[in-house]
Amino acid sequence: MMIIISLLLLASLLPQLTFTARVNVGIVNGTEAKPHSRPYMVSLQIDKKHVCGGFLISDEFVLTAAHCWKGYPEILTVMVGAHDLKNSKDSYRVEVKSYIPHQYCPFCSHWNDIMLLRLQEKVKPNNYVNWISLPKEGDVSGGTLCSVAGWGRLLTKGTLSSRLREANTTTINHEECQRKWGSMYFQASQMICAHGNGGSCLGDSGGPLVCGNTAVGVTSFVYIKGCNSPERPNVYTKISAYLPWIHQIIRNIE
Ligand SMILES: *[C@@H]1O[C@H](CO)[C@@H](O)[C@H](O)[C@H]1NC(C)=O
Ligand SMILES: *[C@@H]1O[C@H](CO)[C@@H](O)[C@H](O)[C@H]1NC(C)=O
Numbered sequence: 234m235m236i237i238i239s240l241l242l243l244a245s246l247l248p249q250l251t252f253t254a255r256v257n258v259g260i261v262n263g264t265e266a267k268p269h270s271r272p273y274m275v276s277l278q279i280d281k282k283h284v285c286g287g288f289l290i291s292d293e294f295v296l297t298a299a300h301c302w303k304g305y306p307e308i309l310t311v312m313v314g315a316h317d318l319k320n321s322k323d324s325y326r327v328e329v330k331s332y333i334p335h336q337y338c339p340f341c342s343h344w345n346d347i348m349l350l351r352l353q354e355k356v357k358p359n360n361y362v363n364w365i366s367l368p369k370e371g372d373v374s375g376g377t378l379c380s381v382a383g384w385g386r387l388l389t390k391g392t393l394s395s396r397l398r399e400a401n402t403t404t405i406n407h408e409e410c411q412r413k414w415g416s417m418y419f420q421a422s423q424m425i426c427a428h429g430n431g432g433s434c435l436g437d438s439g440g441p442l443v444c445g446n447t448a449v450g451v452t453s454f455v456y457i458k459g460c461n462s463p464e465r466p467n468v469y470t471k472i473s474a475y476l477p478w479i480h481q482i483i484r485n486i487e
Pocket of ligand 2: 261262429430431432460461
């Protein structure tokens with residue numbers, strides 16, 4: 234019964250929003266990142282093709298979006314240390330030892346869109362590979378300048394870039410996000426919305442929303458009529474709401 238309801242819900246959502254996975258386009262209006270300036274960024278790949286972003290939060294855990302994995306038998310590999318996906322000089326692939334989605338897709342909705350991946354082997358930190366810190370309890374306030382990064386194409390037709398791109402984006406206070414999206418889609422307790430001159434787009438799912446030196450959000454969904462829409466700003470899973478869940482999983486394996 235539950236599955237039927239959530240599938241119906243999902244079907245009714247589809248015309249309005251789309252998860253930012255699977256389509257090979259990236260940060261809109263962004264600029265190429267300085268190589269290896271974000272050593273926590275990873276590319277999640279299927280058959281050596283980029284499908285989602287993600288980020289290292291320790292030497293053996295990657296945080297990403299739940300909708301980036303469709304469940305077994307799908308296998309994701311994690312490319313660490315990358316800047317140009319076509320030039321793998323400083324990067325390498327690591328297998329995933331366990332998938333720990335907050336909710337199991339394909340029956341997932343846009344709620345609780347967060348997943349931990351435990352790596353098969355621990356990574357060694359260096360100039361190209363490192364992890365990013367998580368926020369403390371509490372909210373990032375509206376109007377904070379943050380940034381997003383991802384691989385893929387620009388939304389605008391044309392140039393394909395295999396290099397990491399980034400854009401600045403500013404968080405919006407949760408009353409305004411709620412008003413713009415409506416409570417069917419946006420829940421301030423578990424989401425953040427942000428808008429900028431540039432922003433994340435299809436293919437950037439799972440990447441971090443970085444404010445200061447902290448990953449505060451996981452790229453989750455955008456308005457289907459256009460990425461970085463001012464009417465329906467891009468939405469990120471709010472990491473601070475999931476800290477107990479994250480810490481419990483990491484503690485349990487230690
Ligand atoms: C993003 O913001 C930073 C900090 O204000 C600034 O130095 C940088 O030039 C901005 N980047 C873009 C692409 O606007
Ligand atoms: C990209 O930047 C241009 C110029 O600042 C702006 O007019 C346009 O709305 C931006 N597009 C997106 C999708 O953010």
